[in-house]
Amino acid sequence: MPLLKSWVESANAPNGQFPLNNLPYGVFSTSGDARRCGVAIGDQILDVTALEQDAHLSISDDPVFVASSWNAFMALGPEVWRSFRARLQAMLGTEASQADREACSGALVPQADATMHLPVETRGxxxxxxxxxxxxxxxxxxxxxxxxxxxxxxxxxxxxxxxxxxxxxxxxxxxxxxxxxxxxxxxxxxxxxxxxxxxxxxxxxxxxxxxxxxxxxxxxxxxxxxxxxxxxxxxxxxxxxxxxxxxxxxxxxxxxxxxxxxxxxxxxxxxxxxxxxxxxxxxxxxxxxxxxxxxxxxxxxxxxxxxxxxxxxxxxxxxxxxxxxxxxxxxxxxxxxxxxxxxxxxxxxxxxxxxxxxxxxxxxxxxxxxxxxxxxxxxxxxxxxxxxxxxxxxxxxxxxxxxxxxxxxxxxxxxxxxxxxxxx
CATH class of the missing domain: 3.90.850.10 (Fumarylacetoacetase-like, C-terminal domain)
Structure with missing residues (x-):
């Protein structure tokens, strides 16, 4: 699979860490705000907690990203992991709808402004x-x-x-x-x-x-x-x-x-x-x-x-x-x-x-x-x-x-x- 192009321009940078093909998951906060789940895209973080709260990104009947970890999402299993990733790539790709672009644009946070935290709760x-x-x-x-x-x-x-x-x-x-x-x-x-x-x-x-x-x-x-x-x-x-x-x-x-x-x-x-x-x-x-x-x-x-x-x-x-x-x-x-x-x-x-x-x-x-x-x-x-x-x-x-x-x-x-x- 070649490079997938994104409307987030920094994601298309040569030798960039976080293109649309990657989309890694983390937990972040800004200026003392509560911790949220986010996805790295270029030099930005897509705030998926905010998108879920705004009902633009629905994973299940119950909220998944309200806790400050990815544990609840992981528990949903591989089929959900795959469909969620496909949805993110569609929302952030160059063929994204205007509604998706507007929603995601409002949920982007510069990585330089974020403090990162442990992404999962680990007991073992x-x-x-x-x-x-x-x-x-x-x-x-x-x-x-x-x-x-x-x-x-x-x-x-x-x-x-x-x-x-x-x-x-x-x-x-x-x-x-x-x-x-x-x-x-x-x-x-x-x-x-x-x-x-x-x-x-x-x-x-x-x-x-x-x-x-x-x-x-x-x-x-x-x-x-x-x-x-x-x-x-x-x-x-x-x-x-x-x-x-x-x-x-x-x-x-x-x-x-x-x-x-x-x-x-x-x-x-x-x-x-x-x-x-x-x-x-x-x-x-x-x-x-x-x-x-x-x-x-x-x-x-x-x-x-x-x-x-x-x-x-x-x-x-x-x-x-x-x-x-x-x-x-x-x-x-x-x-x-x-x-x-x-x-x-x-x-x-x-x-x-x-x-x-x-x-x-x-x-x-x-x-x-x-x-x-x-x-x-x-x-x-x-x-x-x-x-x-x-x-x-x-x-x-x-x-x-x-x-x-x-x-x-x-x-x-x-x-x-x-x-x-x-x-x-």
Whole structure:
């Protein structure tokens, strides 16, 4: 499908993030007003809450966009998702009726005037370890290349359950965490601020349909349940993790924050850009086999902006097609025990790393555990994130003459509290 032209001129800009082919969903507010549901089009936001209140956009018998999230809409299911998107494209396309143009013109808000908020209410979050390149790099650092991958890696998606309460919107400042640290030469741990704070480049998967308690879903069904995707920075305290992760895995090392980009790029927008997962080194069991291509060709990059610098430095460029396990596989695996999935739940893809150093999706890999510092413009280096550094993630998929953009996922790291218990 080529670029769809819109009467909103900024949506037709070459290499624009939000053409009519995209139409991602978010929640915004302006000048202290109530939060509303909106759709990005060019450099504008279409206020769909206002259109529903004015009876120009009817989804169901009951209001859908009165709450400050997309959960109620997601619960209506894939057929409604598809028809709503088609209606939006008709209203914003060059063949739109005069009535549609007038209604939408009155509901457009410049993105520059808006404050973005979390687009969904999330009660469940799990982070996967779905990129073989990343798993091999990390395993090699700690166990050598011959034992880099755990025995189960090529048979099932590995994951841990994280804290949904730690999910924050892009732009939220992140406080360096405290925790127990223990260096190999130390006899006992100490309680101190994290010294090896890191980012992880991931995609967050927004689940739009629930699963039944006690009953797993197939990979094909899981694909239908996925509403869309966001950029995800899974902040990681590497030194806290080293001490705590045996034998049950990450806990406080991954609980500081998970920053997401504000716009949910739908599976419908990404549909023309599907690609297959790599050839399997070992056959997967039937319940995890895919019926077709389940990844997307999405270019991703991470930039680091030191405090006071004139511009950020691109430190990695990768692509979502590098994943070994797809989002539908991860979701299907999550349900095999009968664990119920709820509307609004989020799954992290796992760190997205390529096969070259410049495509590694974390500083742990880029600096090879701190032994090979990364060069930053201005003659400085980084092994891990320093105080007042800002991490910027960007992503876009290229269609036939257009981009499907995700916007930005940003977070500035602040110094740890001098006394984390000073308010007790």
């Amino acid at each position: 979050y799990a982070d996967f370890y779905g990129c073989r390149n990343h798993a091999f790099n990390v395993g090699t650092m700690f166990r050598g290349p011959d034992n880099a991958l755990p025995p189960n890696y090529l048979h099932l998606p590995i994951a841990y359950s994280g804290r949904a309460s730690s999910i924050v919107i892009s732009g939220t400042e992140i406080r360096r965490p405290w925790g127990q640290l223990k260096a190999p030469e130390e006899d006992a741990p100490r309680f101190a601020p994290c010294e090896r704070f890191d980012f992880e480049l991931e995609l967050g998967v927004i689940v739009g349909q629930p699963s039944e308690f006690g009953r797993p879903v197939s990979v094909a069904k899981a694909d239908e349940m996925i509403f869309g995707y966001v950029l995800l920075n899974d902040w990681s305290a590497r030194d806290i993790q080293t001490w705590e992760y045996q034998p049950l895995g990450p806990f406080q090392a991954k609980a500081t924050a998970n920053t997401i980009s504000p716009w949910i790029v739908t599976g419908l927008a990404l549909e023309p850009l599907r690609v297959s997962t790599p050839e399997r080194e070992k056959p997967l069991l039937p319940h995890l086999q895919e019926p077709g291509p389940m990844l997307y060709d999405i270019d991703l990059e991470v930039l680091l902006l030191p405090d006071g610098a004139d511009h950020p430095t691109t430190i990695t460029q990768s692509n979502y097609s590098e994943m070994y396990y797809s989002a539908p596989q991860n979701l299907a695996h999550h349900t095999t025990s009968g664990c119920p999935i709820e509307v609004g739940d989020m799954l992290g893809s796992g760190t997205i790393s390529g096969t070259t150093r410049k495509s590694r999706g974390s500083l742990l890999e880029l600096s090879w555990g701190g032994t090979e510092p990364v060069e930053i413009d201005g003659g400085i280096t980084r092994s891990f994130i320093e105080d007042n550094d800002t991490i910027i993630m960007r992503g876009s998929a290229r269609g036939d003459g257009y981009l499907v953009g995700f916007g930005q996922c940003t977070g500035k790291v602040l110094a740890a509290y001098a006394d984390p218990y000073s308010r007790d």
